[in-house]
Amino acid sequence: MADGTFVNDAALVAAKDLRLELRSRVAVSQVVPFAVLLLVIFGFALDGDQTTLQRLTSGLYWVAVLFAAVLIVQRAFAVESDDGVRDALRLAGMRPASVFVGKAGAIFVQLIVLEVLLGVGVAVFFGTTLTGWGLLIASAVVAAAGISAAGTLYGVLTAGLRVKESLLPMLLLPVLAPVLIGATRAMGAALGDVAVDGWSWFNFLAIFALIYVALGLFAFGPLLEES
Amino acid sequence: MVSETVISLRGVVALLGRFPALARLDLDVDAGEIVLVRGPNGAGKSTLLRVCAGLVPVDSGNARVLGHDLRADRRVIRRSVGYLGHDTGLYADLTVRDNVRFWARATGASGADADAAMVRLDLDTRLADIIVARLSAGQRRRVGLAVLLAQRPKVWLLDEPHAALDENGRDVLDEVLRQAAAGGAAVLVASHDHGRAEQLAHRSVSLAGGHVHSVREPGGTGVFGG
Amino acid sequence: MTDTTTNPPGAGMGAPTRSGDDPRNTASKGTRVFGILSLIGIGWLVALGLGLSPDDQTQGDLVRLMYVHVPSAWLAYLSFGVTAMGSIMYLWKRSEWWDLVAASSAEIGVLFTGLALVTGMIWGRPTWGSYWEWGDARLVTTLVLFLMFLGYLAVRRIPADTHVRSRRSAIVALIAVVDIPLVHFSVKWWRTLHQEATVLSSDFDPKIDDLMLFTLMVGLVVFTLVYVWFMLHRFRVAWLEEQLLDHSLADAIEARRAEAVGTGATT
Amino acid sequence: MSNWGYIIVGWSAAAGVLGAYAVRLVTRGRSLSRRVPPERRRWMG
Numbered sequence: 001m002a003d004g005t006f007v008n009d010a011a012l013v014a015a016k017d018l019r020l021e022l023r024s025r026v027a028v029s030q031v032v033p034f035a036v037l038l039l040v041i042f043g044f045a046l047d048g049d050q051t052t053l054q055r056l057t058s059g060l061y062w063v064a065v066l067f068a069a070v071l072i073v074q075r076a077f078a079v080e081s082d083d084g085v086r087d088a089l090r091l092a093g094m095r096p097a098s099v100f101v102g103k104a105g106a107i108f109v110q111l112i113v114l115e116v117l118l119g120v121g122v123a124v125f126f127g128t129t130l131t132g133w134g135l136l137i138a139s140a141v142v143a144a145a146g147i148s149a150a151g152t153l154y155g156v157l158t159a160g161l162r163v164k165e166s167l168l169p170m171l172l173l174p175v176l177a178p179v180l181i182g183a184t185r186a187m188g189a190a191l192g193d194v195a196v197d198g199w200s201w202f203n204f205l206a207i208f209a210l211i212y213v214a215l216g217l218f219a220f221g222p223l224l225e226e227s
Numbered sequence: 228m229v230s231e232t233v234i235s236l237r238g239v240v241a242l243l244g245r246f247p248a249l250a251r252l253d254l255d256v257d258a259g260e261i262v263l264v265r266g267p268n269g270a271g272k273s274t275l276l277r278v279c280a281g282l283v284p285v286d287s288g289n290a291r292v293l294g295h296d297l298r299a300d301r302r303v304i305r306r307s308v309g310y311l312g313h314d315t316g317l318y319a320d321l322t323v324r325d326n327v328r329f330w331a332r333a334t335g336a337s338g339a340d341a342d343a344a345m346v347r348l349d350l351d352t353r354l355a356d357i358i359v360a361r362l363s364a365g366q367r368r369r370v371g372l373a374v375l376l377a378q379r380p381k382v383w384l385l386d387e388p389h390a391a392l393d394e395n396g397r398d399v400l401d402e403v404l405r406q407a408a409a410g411g412a413a414v415l416v417a418s419h420d421h422g423r424a425e426q427l428a429h430r431s432v433s434l435a436g437g438h439v440h441s442v443r444e445p446g447g448t449g450v451f452g453g
Numbered sequence: 454m455t456d457t458t459t460n461p462p463g464a465g466m467g468a469p470t471r472s473g474d475d476p477r478n479t480a481s482k483g484t485r486v487f488g489i490l491s492l493i494g495i496g497w498l499v500a501l502g503l504g505l506s507p508d509d510q511t512q513g514d515l516v517r518l519m520y521v522h523v524p525s526a527w528l529a530y531l532s533f534g535v536t537a538m539g540s541i542m543y544l545w546k547r548s549e550w551w552d553l554v555a556a557s558s559a560e561i562g563v564l565f566t567g568l569a570l571v572t573g574m575i576w577g578r579p580t581w582g583s584y585w586e587w588g589d590a591r592l593v594t595t596l597v598l599f600l601m602f603l604g605y606l607a608v609r610r611i612p613a614d615t616h617v618r619s620r621r622s623a624i625v626a627l628i629a630v631v632d633i634p635l636v637h638f639s640v641k642w643w644r645t646l647h648q649e650a651t652v653l654s655s656d657f658d659p660k661i662d663d664l665m666l667f668t669l670m671v672g673l674v675v676f677t678l679v680y681v682w683f684m685l686h687r688f689r690v691a692w693l694e695e696q697l698l699d700h701s702l703a704d705a706i707e708a709r710r711a712e713a714v715g716t717g718a719t720t
Numbered sequence: 721m722s723n724w725g726y727i728i729v730g731w732s733a734a735a736g737v738l739g740a741y742a743v744r745l746v747t748r749g750r751s752l753s754r755r756v757p758p759e760r761r762r763w764m765g
Binding site for chain 2: 009012013016019020023024079082085087088090091092093
C-alpha cells in the first residue's frame with residue numbers, strides 16, 4: 001500500500017510538471033534555444049574552426065547541458081513557489097521523498113530531450129560524427145540522473161528566495177564539477193577523441209547519481225518543510 | 228458525535244521568526260461546528276489557521292488536531308485538513324481541470340471527486356479548460372474551493388473566504404460549509420466580512436494580541452467588534 | 454526557542470567567562486592561553502621555517518613555502534570536517550550551538566582554504582612554471598571546496614528564521630561534503646587516465662630531513678592552535694550576534710498579549 | 721637558485737590574512753559585547 005502510493009505520488013508530480021511544460025512551453029521555447037545559442041557562441045569564440053570544435057565537442061556539449069540544466073531546475077521550482085503552491089504541496093500530505101522523485105523525474109525527462117537536441121546540434125554545427133552509441137547514451141542517461149537529483153535538492157532550497165537567480169548556479173555548478181568531468185571523459189571516449197576507459201567513467205557517473213538520489217530522498221523533506 | 232473536540236489548543240505559542248504571533252492562545256472547536264475568528268489585522272488570525280493546518284510549528288503549549296499532538300508530528304493531520312489561504316495554491320499555467328484533478332489526487336481524493344466538485348462550483352463548463360493565470364481573483368478562489376470540496380477534509384480552515392467572491396460564489400461557499408459541518412467537519416473561518424460570516428457561524432471568537440480576547444456564544448447580538 | 458540555547462554535555466569551547474574576565478570582549482582565560490601559545494609557536498615557526506631548517510635536495514629553498522602551505526591545507530580540511538560534524542550534530546540534536554560551531558568553522562575554513570590555494574599557487578610558479586596545474590588533484594579539489602563553501606556562507610547570509618537557516622545550511626554543508634571525495638577522484642582519474650601527466654603532487658620526498666619534518670610538525674601544531682583561538686573567538690562572536698537578535702520570549706509574549714488592550718476589540 | 725621572493729610573498733600572505741582576521745574578530749567581538757547586556761553574554765549557558 002505504502003509503496004504503491006509512493007510510486008503513484010511520484011508519477012503524479014512528474015506528470016503534472018511535464019504537463020505544465022507542455023502547456024507553458026518554457027523549456028521548448030526558451031531553454032532549448034538558449035542551449036543551441038551556446039553552441040553557436042562557442043563557434044564564434046573558437047574562431048569557427050571546425051577541427052577545434054570537433055576536438056572540444058564533448059566539453060562544449062556538457063557545458064551547454066549544465067547551463068541549460070540550471071535554467072530547467074530554476075523553472076521547475078519557480079512554479080512551486082508561486083501563489084501559495086509551496087503551502088499546498090506541503091499540505092497535500094504526499095511523502096516528501098515521492099515529491100522529490102517526481103520533481104527529479106520531470107527534470108530528468110527534460111534533460112534527456114535537451115541532450116538529444118544538443119547532440120543533433122553538435123553534429124550540425126561542429127560537424128562532429130557521433131559514434132560509440134552504447135557508451136554515449138548510457139553515460140548521458142546517468143549524467144542526467146545525477147544532474148536532476150542534485151538540481152532538485154538545490155532547486156527546492158533556493159525556490160522562493162529573492163537571490164535564487166545567482167544562488168542556484170553558485171551552489172549547483174561546483175557540486176556538478178565531477179559530473180562535468182566524468183560526462184566529458186565518457187563522451188570523449190565514445191567519440192574516440194581520447195583513449196580512456198569510458199565505461200569506468202560511466203560507473204563513476206552512476207555512483208554520483210546514486211549518492212545524490214539517496215541524499216535527496218533524505219534531505220528533500222526538511223528543505224520543503226521550512227517556510 | 229457533535230460534541231467531539233476536533234481542535235484543542237491550550238496556551239499555544241507560535242513564533243514567526245522571533246515574534247510570538249500566537250501568545251498563549253486557547254481555543255476548542257468541536258466536530259460539526261462553524262467558528263468565526265474575528266480580529267484586527269495582525270491579531271494572529273492567519274497564524275492560528277496555519278498552526279491548525281500544521282504549517283507553522285507550535286513552540287509551546289498543547290495543540291491537538293483530530294487527536295494528534297502537533298508538537299510531536301504536524302504532518303500526520305495534513306490530508307485531513309483543508310486550508311484555503313490568501314493565496315490559492317494553484318499552478319498558473321495549468322488549466323482549471325488540471326489543477327483540481329492534480330490537487331485532489333495529491334490529497335488522496337479520486338478523479339471522480341474532483342469532477343463532482345467542479346460541477347458543484349460551476350467550473351465544469353466554460354472555465355474548465357482555461358489556464359488559471361487568465362482567471363479573476365474570484366474565479367481562482369472558486370477553484371481553490373473546488374479543490375477543498377474534492378478533498379472532503381475533516382477540518383476546514385479558511386482565511387477570508389468571502390473576499391473576492393461574487394454573491395453567487397458566496398452563497399455556494401456558505402452552503403458548502405454548512406454541509407461540511409452537518410457532515411461532522413469542524414470549520415474555522417477567519418473573516419473581516421462579519422455580516423456574512425456571522426450568519427454562518429455557530430460561534431465567534433475575537434482575537435487580539437495573539438490570544439482569544441472574547442467569545443460570543445450562539446445567539447449573540449448583532450454587535451460586531453473589530 | 455525553549456531548548457535552542459542549551460549546550461550538549463561535554464562540549465568544550467574553552468572556559469566560560471567568569472566575572473573576573475574583561476566583559477568588553479570575547480576573550481577569556483582559555484583564549485588567552487591559546488593566544489599566547491600561538492604567538493610563541495609562530496615565533497618558533499618563523500625561526501625554524503625561514504632560518505634554521507635546511508634547504509631540500511630537490512625543491513631547494515622552496516620547501517620553506519611548504520611550512521605554511523601544508524598546514525593551511527590541513528586546516529582547510531579540518532575546518533570543513535568540523536563544519537560537517539557540526540551540521541550532522543545539528544540535524545541530530547537540533548541545538549543551535551552546533552549550528553554556530555559549523556558556521557564559525559566554515560568561515561575560518563574559507564580563510565585557510567584561500568591561503569592554501571594562494572601559497573600553493575606561489576609554490577607552483579617556480580616549480581611548475583605556472584601558477585596553476587590542473588594535474589594536481591589536491592589543488593583542484595581544494596578550489597572546488599573553496600567555491601562550495603563560499604556557497605555555504607552565502608546560504609547562511611540569507612535572512613531567515615534561526616531554525617530554517619540552521620537546517621538549510623546544515624543540509625548544504627552535507628551536500629558539499631559528500632561531493633568532496635567525488636571531486637577528488639574525478640580530478641585524479643581525469644588527468645591520470647588521460648595522459649602521462651607529470652603530476653607533481655605537493656608530497657614530500659620520503660627521505661626527508663629530520664629538522665624539515667620537525668618544522669612541518671611545528672607548522673601543523675601552530676596552525677591548529679591558531680585555528681582553535683579563531684574558533685573560540687568566532688564562536689563567541691556568533692553567539693553574541695544571536696543574543697543581540699534574541700530577546701526574552703516571556704517578555705515578548707506578554708507584550709504581544711498586551712496588544713489586545715486598546716485595540717477596540719469588544720468584550 | 722634562490723626563490724626567496726616567492727617565499728617572502730607566501731609567508732607574508734599567511735601572516736597578513738591571519739593577522740587581519742584576528743584583529744577583525746577581536747574588534748567585532750568587542751563592539752558586539754558592548755551591545756549585549758552582561759547577563760546574556762555567557763556563551764556557555
